[in-house]
Amino acid sequence: MQEFFPVLRTVPLFAGMEEAELASLLACLNALKRTYEKGERILRAGEPVRNVGIVLDGRVQVYREEFSGARTLLAQLAAGNLFAEAFACANVKILPVSVEAVTDCKVLFIDYKRIVTTCPSNCAFHARLIRNMMGVLADKNILLSRKIQHISKRSTREKLLSFLHEQAGLHRNAQFLIPFNRQELADYLCVDRSAMSAELSRLQQEGVLSFHRSAFKLHVQEDGQ
Amino acid sequence: MQEFFPVLRTVPLFAGMEEAELASLLACLNALKRTYEKGERILRAGEPVRNVGIVLDGRVQVYREEFSGARTLLAQLAAGNLFAEAFACANVKILPVSVEAVTDCKVLFIDYKRIVTTCPSNCAFHARLIRNMMGVLADKNILLSRKIQHISKRSTREKLLSFLHEQAGLHRNAQFLIPFNRQELADYLCVDRSAMSAELSRLQQEGVLSFHRSAFKLHVQEDGQ
DNA sequence: AAGCATCTGTTGTTTTTACAACGAAAGGAA
């Protein structure tokens, strides 16, 4: 287990804990390590989940089986990422997604009940763990809300502007780098890449903004309204 | 405070607690009641928030100020509803939305720190409160994910089918009632109401489904694929 | 440097959506 401490130190769930603390905490949590081969199914949609998963090594993907039979990829997770945390903590613990190993990988499972139940020995880091878990859920919440804010807009132009203004706000600067390439941005905003590229060009031509690759700059608007 | 116990009993945060327990818990949480007049601002975007809000009486609305200056209504909350819970629990506690009183109203504020910190007297209901809070955050998370699943689809038809199949799944029945009227459904799916109505009619004509008002029935598809 | 794969912007065509305007149905209140 020792070997994965560098990874575990980066997991938000364990933020603010030293290796020694982590060791005692993991024992107290009765964490379970499992190994999967490439392509193996880790969690299956429809099952009840009571464990939070942590990728220790390799890559896993989270996807949804549509009614049509199609697979929608929701996320690719590398070492250090959590999965199934919302479903484990929710009141209805039925998993609506599936999780599969993209490469050979190792996963750590932690029983949700162990997280929310302060241990009999009243271990000092448990309180911290609970705060962290809430932070993880709340942060995800905010991330999802933001995304909805953008993709709720009817036109590609509005989606782009909503996203870009948010980025400017986060950077506290009208000039900033976005964390996506074009295809990723299009996927995030749920629009066609080429159509989005065209819209970006129009915005640039109209002087609303300028960009080069992932570097953007929003121009101040002096509209006559 | 007594007078609001009927409302508080319905708040998910206090699920599973009796009135007597609630009374001692509220004292332990040092909850603060405040009164607002119609139109008064309750929380302002940009401020740090450390309190979870609970509507005790009246109605409040949560909205976002867009970069364009427009207001986007995010929610109208009646008595018994929580607000700002994700922001209070998140790691960055800056509020991206504003909250305003739609009618004269009363709001109860609870300090987030008091929720996650088990009290010195180690009150028995605190553990329950923490589980509830996580449940609230996780449930919201799932709700948001579902919505994204639907509105991510490119066409109105796909959005509708994604939503309706989900509803059928939740009801475990191909025949079900949806919790929206047409305008609400259109708002939820982020499309134009009339265009959506037209698409529903086409789907019915093609035999994919049938409906009357909020009652829907999905027909089994025997596609030749 | 050469070759290759990926990323990005452009254009034309087809499909879909938004928008606006209207009439019918449903439901409530007087």
Added chain:
DNA sequence: TTCCTTTCGTTGTAAAAACAACAGATGCTT
């Protein structure tokens, strides 16, 4: 019942997006 309001479906038109195909730019590997 009658009136009035809200909800819902329909249609035509204008606007926007998806889609497909391509070319230039960029970056990496050999």
